[in-house]
Amino acid sequence: xxxxxxxxxxxxxxxxxxxxxxxxxxxxxxxxxxxxxxxxxxxxxxxxxxxxxxxxxxxxxxxxxxxxxxxxxxxxxxxxxxxxxxxxxxxxxxxxxxxxxxxxxxxxxxxxxxxxxxxxxxxxxxxxxxxxxxxxxxxxxxxxxxxxxxxxxxxxxxxxxxxxxxxxxxxxxxxxxxxxxxxxxxxxxxxxxxxxxxxxxxxxxxxxxxxxxxxxxxxxxxxxxxxxxxxxxxxxxxxxxxxxxxxxxxxxxxxxxxxxxxxxxxxxxxxxxxxxxxxxxxxxxxxxxxxxxxxxxxxxxxxxxxxxxxxxxxxxxxxxxxxxxxxxxxxxxxx
Numbered sequence: 001x002x003x004x005x006x007x008x009x010x011x012x013x014x015x016x017x018x019x020x021x022x023x024x025x026x027x028x029x030x031x032x033x034x035x036x037x038x039x040x041x042x043x044x045x046x047x048x049x050x051x052x053x054x055x056x057x058x059x060x061x062x063x064x065x066x067x068x069x070x071x072x073x074x075x076x077x078x079x080x081x082x083x084x085x086x087x088x089x090x091x092x093x094x095x096x097x098x099x100x101x102x103x104x105x106x107x108x109x110x111x112x113x114x115x116x117x118x119x120x121x122x123x124x125x126x127x128x129x130x131x132x133x134x135x136x137x138x139x140x141x142x143x144x145x146x147x148x149x150x151x152x153x154x155x156x157x158x159x160x161x162x163x164x165x166x167x168x169x170x171x172x173x174x175x176x177x178x179x180x181x182x183x184x185x186x187x188x189x190x191x192x193x194x195x196x197x198x199x200x201x202x203x204x205x206x207x208x209x210x211x212x213x214x215x216x217x218x219x220x221x222x223x224x225x226x227x228x229x230x231x232x233x234x235x236x237x238x239x240x241x242x243x244x245x246x247x248x249x250x251x252x253x254x255x256x257x258x259x260x261x262x263x264x265x266x267x268x269x270x271x272x273x274x275x276x277x278x279x280x281x282x283x284x285x286x287x288x289x290x291x292x293x294x295x296x297x298x299x300x301x302x303x304x305x306x307x308x309x310x311x312x313x314x315x316x317x318x319x320x321x322x323x324x325x326x327x328x329x330x331x332x333x334x335x
Contacts (some may be wrong), residue, residue, distance in 0.1 A: 025051035027264050029079040030256075031064035033057065037122065037251070038284040045280060046271055052264055059087035068095045068256055077256045078265035083165065085320045087118035087252040096254040102270040106290045110313030111250050120250035121272045122286035124222035125311040126166070126173045128240040129229070134214035141218065143243040144174055148194050157201035157210070158220040162327045162335070164204060169249050169328060170220040172319050177244035182318045185326045192334045202335075211237075222249070227285035227301060241303060246311045250289070 020136075034056045041053045050268030059067065061082040068077055068090065080090060090096050091113060111120035128147075130140050138151050142324035147156045163165035169274035173183075177190025201207075201216050208225055210216040212233050226239035253272060259265050271277045282298050287308070 004314045011194060025055050027054045027079065027261050027268050028057075028077045029054050029081060030057055030067055030077045031059040031061060031081045031269070032079075033059075036284070037286055038280060041283055042272070042277065042280050045276065046268055049179075049276070050089050050264075050267060050271060052268060054268065065093070065095060069093060072257070075256055075258050075260055078259040078261050079258055079268060080254050081121075082252055082254070083120070084118070084120070084250040084252050084316045085165075087113075087254055088317050088320065090254055091117040095257055096224070097257040097259075100254040101266070101273045101291055103273045107273070108289075108313060110315075111248075111289055112252075118252040118254040119269075119273070120252050120289040122278075122281040122289055123248045123250045124224050124286060125241060125248050125308065126169050126220065126246050127223060127226070127242060127311075128238075129211055129212050129219045129221040129226035130238040130240060131211050131217050131229075132236040132238055136216035138293055140238050140240060141242075142240060144177060144191065145244070148191075148198060152198060152218065154199045154201075155217040155219075156195065156198060157207055157216040157218065159207065160202050160335075162331055166206075166221065166334065168319075168326070169247065170321055171315065171330070173220075173245075173247040176312070176314065177242065177246060182322050184314070185322075185329065188326075189329060189333055192330065196334060205289070223287070223303070224285040231285075231301060239303060241307045241310050243310070248287075248311050248313050250313075250316075251286070 032039045032043065041055065043056060046052055046054055064080050064082060065086050066172065068080055071077065080096065082090060096117045100116035101119060104112065104116065104119060106256055107120055112118065128141060132140060141147055141152065146152070157169050158165035161171040171188050174191050175185050178187035178191060180187040207216055207219055211219045212235060223239050226237060229235065229237040253269055255262065255265055255269065273290060275292050278290050278292045279294060281288055282294060285301065
């Protein structure tokens with residue numbers, strides 16, 4: 001009996017210790033990894049300016065949502081950070097409660113839930129991540145249509161839109177830029193069929209290293225990856241927002257329903273949208289959700305606003321609803 005009691009006590013400690021340890025922090029943010037979006041600097045800034053300890057968390061959007069749902073009866077997390085489609089799912093599954101952070105009114109309508117269930121804190125823009133040294137003297141493509149030219153045969157990569165989120169974002173960007181809609185993916189499908197004749201490279205997983213190495217000279221990817229290469233890797237890299245246009249993909253935060261430290265969590269969310277908080281995201285080359293004034297040295301690292309004017313916000317809720325229909329057609333007609 002004594003042995004059985006000891007085993008039960010040990011098991012209880014193992015099960016409860018992580019929760020008790022987590023709640024020893026001031027605020028719990030699910031999916032706030034230090035190596036992504038410079039959450040590491042952000043969490044240090046929150047500690048300095050608000051005095052709150054927030055542990056780092058290496059979940060992804062799907063794992064964060066699953067954890068919040070699993071803990072609904074006894075919430076542990078206070079804030080969830082998601083790609084926008086998972087923010088929408090979190091609202092739909094009653095995992096969040098509304099809160100409009102300070103400066104919420106300065107976030108564009110297309111970048112926030114109208115009732116405050118989720119709010120964009122920064123975004124990425126889909127375009128062309130180019131290794132200029134690997135182009136063999138050919139010009140940097142400026143438009144989606146350029147990728148269909150024989151000059152770029154075997155040089156263009158895009159992640160498989162049937163299995164990778166950024167792949168589907170690329171498909172949406174191309175389809176809308178070429179005249180399609182959420183209800184009409186014909187222009188996008190035609191583009192991919194035509195591109196297939198140019199022997200594209202279609203990996204299923206992120207391919208940053210393959211562009212940096214020159215193995216893949218052109219990749220449909222987000223601006224922050226291209227800027228990261230441009231300013232931190234050895235080589236000659238560029239980012240292009242195609243002339244026909246592109247899309248913005250938001251990253252959002254939401255207040256967990258019945259969050260244990262709700263008042264502190266709200267102050268943290270306010271901080272994420274403050275001028276100082278918004279500027280921190282630019283360390284990782286993410287675009288702030290608010291139109292804040294950035295130092296010229298920071299601003300100079302991004303394409304000019306006139307280029308970003310070609311990147312539009314879209315209804316990602318609608319795009320998620322039509323994703324399976326597009327994927328089915330892509331697999332049947334392109335792949």
